[in-house]
Amino acid sequence: xxxxxxxxxxxxxGETFVVDEVxxxxxxxxxxxxxxxxxxxxxxxxxxxxxxxxKVIEHCKKxxxxxxxxxxxxxxDLKSFDFDFVKADQxxxxxxxxxxxxxxxxxLLDLIYQTIADMIKGKTPEEEEEMRRVNxxxxxxxxxxxxxxxxxxxx
Amino acid sequence: MKTNINQYLKSIKPTSDDDTNDQTSLSxxxxxxxxxxxxxxxxxxxxxxxxxxxxxxxxxxxxLLISDSHFALARNPNPNPPSGLxxxxxxxxxxxxxxxVCFDRDKIVKPPFKRLNYDGHLSNLSNSSSSKNSTHSGVxxxxxxxxxxxxxxxxxxxxxxxxxxxxxxxxxxxxPTINQVVKLPNLHGCDWIRRRPRGMxxxxxxVKSGCYKVVCVxxxxxxxxxxxxxxxxxxxxxxxxxxxPCGNQVDTEFMxxxxxxxxxxxxxxxxxxLYLKIDEDRVDRVATPVVHDGWNxxxxxxxxxxxxxxxxxxxxxxxxxxxxxxxxxxRDYSGWSVKYHVDLNRVMSRFPETDVIIRxxxxxxxxxxxxxxxxxxxEGEDEAFLVLEIPGKAVRYNIFSKTYQELCxxxxxxxxxxxxxxxxxxxxxxxxxxxxxxxxxxxx
Numbered sequence: 166x167x168x169x170x171x172x173x174x175x176x177x178x179g180e181t182f183v184v185d186e187v188x189x190x191x192x193x194x195x196x197x198x199x200x201x202x203x204x205x206x207x208x209x210x211x212x213x214x215x216x217x218x219x220k221v222i223e224h225c226k227k228x229x230x231x232x233x234x235x236x237x238x239x240x241x242d243l244k245s246f247d248f249d250f251v252k253a254d255q256x257x258x259x260x261x262x263x264x265x266x267x268x269x270x271x272x273l274l275d276l277i278y279q280t281i282a283d284m285i286k287g288k289t290p291e292e293e294e295e296m297r298r299v300n301x302x303x304x305x306x307x308x309x310x311x312x313x314x315x316x317x318x319x320x
Numbered sequence: 321m322k323t324n325i326n327q328y329l330k331s332i333k334p335t336s337d338d339d340t341n342d343q344t345s346l347s348x349x350x351x352x353x354x355x356x357x358x359x360x361x362x363x364x365x366x367x368x369x370x371x372x373x374x375x376x377x378x379x380x381x382x383x384l385l386i387s388d389s390h391f392a393l394a395r396n397p398n399p400n401p402p403s404g405l406x407x408x409x410x411x412x413x414x415x416x417x418x419x420x421v422c423f424d425r426d427k428i429v430k431p432p433f434k435r436l437n438y439d440g441h442l443s444n445l446s447n448s449s450s451s452k453n454s455t456h457s458g459v460x461x462x463x464x465x466x467x468x469x470x471x472x473x474x475x476x477x478x479x480x481x482x483x484x485x486x487x488x489x490x491x492x493x494x495x496p497t498i499n500q501v502v503k504l505p506n507l508h509g510c511d512w513i514r515r516r517p518r519g520m521x522x523x524x525x526x527v528k529s530g531c532y533k534v535v536c537v538x539x540x541x542x543x544x545x546x547x548x549x550x551x552x553x554x555x556x557x558x559x560x561x562x563x564x565p566c567g568n569q570v571d572t573e574f575m576x577x578x579x580x581x582x583x584x585x586x587x588x589x590x591x592x593x594l595y596l597k598i599d600e601d602r603v604d605r606v607a608t609p610v611v612h613d614g615w616n617x618x619x620x621x622x623x624x625x626x627x628x629x630x631x632x633x634x635x636x637x638x639x640x641x642x643x644x645x646x647x648x649x650x651r652d653y654s655g656w657s658v659k660y661h662v663d664l665n666r667v668m669s670r671f672p673e674t675d676v677i678i679r680x681x682x683x684x685x686x687x688x689x690x691x692x693x694x695x696x697x698x699e700g701e702d703e704a705f706l707v708l709e710i711p712g713k714a715v716r717y718n719i720f721s722k723t724y725q726e727l728c729x730x731x732x733x734x735x736x737x738x739x740x741x742x743x744x745x746x747x748x749x750x751x752x753x754x755x756x757x758x759x760x761x762x763x764x
Contacts, residue, residue, distance in 0.1 A: 282366035
């Protein structure tokens with residue numbers, strides 16, 4: 166009988182996710198942590214929310230479970246999963262980017278980058294305003310978070 | 321947008337533990353800052369060129385990211401094979417037209433330009449009539465190097481002092497991908513140096529540096545045997561005299577310099593290749609694999625080309641034959657080795673219809689019914705090909721698979737008569753002829 170080793174991931178909200186090791190090592194960051202022996206109790210991921218982490222785990226699981234064959238069906242199935250996966254609102258997508266960037270999951274990163282590039286591609290000059298607002302969002306997030314920090318420090 | 325921020329802030333709402341709170345907020349803000357440019361760059365790298373150029377207008381930050389030379393190199397990493405070819409056509413001698421041939425016939429690509437004119441910036445005159453530009457000549461392409469092009473426009477004038485027409489030309493470095501041009505400063509005027517250069521060569525290696533150089537060779541007024549070499553650097557923005565004047569190069573054809581391995585190479589009729597090592601400031605020579613008597617750049621092909629970081633010598637057997645050998649130079653200049661044997665008989669036999677056109681154009685075409693415009697070596701071993709012009713068509717001949725594909729139809733009403741050499745080769749990117757197009761975001 167073989168039993169797969171499981172890894173505990175603890176995120177920002179304090180929630181714990183138990184995943185199979187084979188799924189947990191998809192993110193390179195976690196793989197390195199395990200190699201360095203930091204995974205004895207649980208791996209802390211303080212900057213990722215439950216919602217995002219569960220989405221990421223779902224993606225890793227799907228890709229690990231799908232056999233790495235050249236079968237048309239398997240490939241098509243994976244492709245449609247990916248297609249539905251990125252059908253999220255902009256907010257979720259950007260949260261995903263930061264999380265996946267930190268976790269360093271190459272396949273998922275490529276998918277999200279390409280999705281956002283496709284959103285920008287083909288925009289007319291009238292839609293440049295939208296792009297500026299999208300860009301402004303990232304800055305305002307930084308501003309928002311910094312305000313939060315100062316607020317917590319009661320400055 | 322506001323909803324998004326609220327959602328985001330809610331999701332990172334601080335817990336009751338104050339200490340965890342501080343650390344968390346700190347790490348979040350530093351993550352944002354550190355990863356922002358990385359993330360943005362990765363997204364921008366995946367955009368097609370047109371969207372990328374439009375994205376430059378979004379903000380100063382985006383413009384800075386996209387204009388960076390590292391971004392340009394990441395977008396088109398080495399090796400960057402050419403994606404098409406410009407063929408020079410002489411409808412109007414002073415303002416030639418350029419026909420664009422895409423190497424991938426399945427791709428529908430808009431030609432970067434058809435005609436060029438300079439009015440402070442280079443404009444694409446695909447639709448204008450020639451009468452508009454009767455006052456001054458258009459811009460003519462001299463050479464193409466890794467994405468940048470060297471062009472010039474003639475502005476000769478009658479001098480009352482010498483009672484002669486004085487040669488005067490402006491030179492430009494142009495990037496057709498991003499439609500950016502810079503006019504080079506005038507060459508130093510000198511009483512004992514001829515005004516008309518013997519040859520100008522653009523030197524650009526995006527892997528080494530985002531800066532480019534232009535090498536200009538001019539003869540002395542009283543002796544065709546003595547030459548001076550001047551080098552322009554985009555880093556300094558100035559021309560500087562190179563070393564001491566060199567002599568005994570009357571048989572070297574400076575019109576078709578080829579840049580490879582840090583040096584500019586020119587062919588000498590006597591059977592050797594002269595090369596100038598740019599950074600080492602020295603000139604040296606190496607023998608060619610074959611010597612043909614009576615070689616003349618205006619009549620015969622320019623035999624050296626650079627492709628995929630190799631220097632190649634293209635040797636066409638007796639001009640009437642359809643066979644050619646391609647030799648490759650060793651990196652240390654110790655000698656040449658034969659790389660390919662090419663037999664074009666098979667291709668030509670597939671185009672019997674060209675016989676009719678050949679007879680009609682007999683006075684204009686050379687002895688051979690085709691012109692070889694360029695040789696490109698791709699990244700993979702089986703990606704080497706020649707682009708031929710068979711009257712009315714551009715054909716790609718793949719050397720390894722010995723197959724051919726028709727790329728597009730060409731306009732035969734404006735023949736490139738001057739670009740056809742006796743042995744069927746065009747000037748391979750020199751005056752006049754065919755110029756390779758590389759996609760590149762490099763600034764000029």
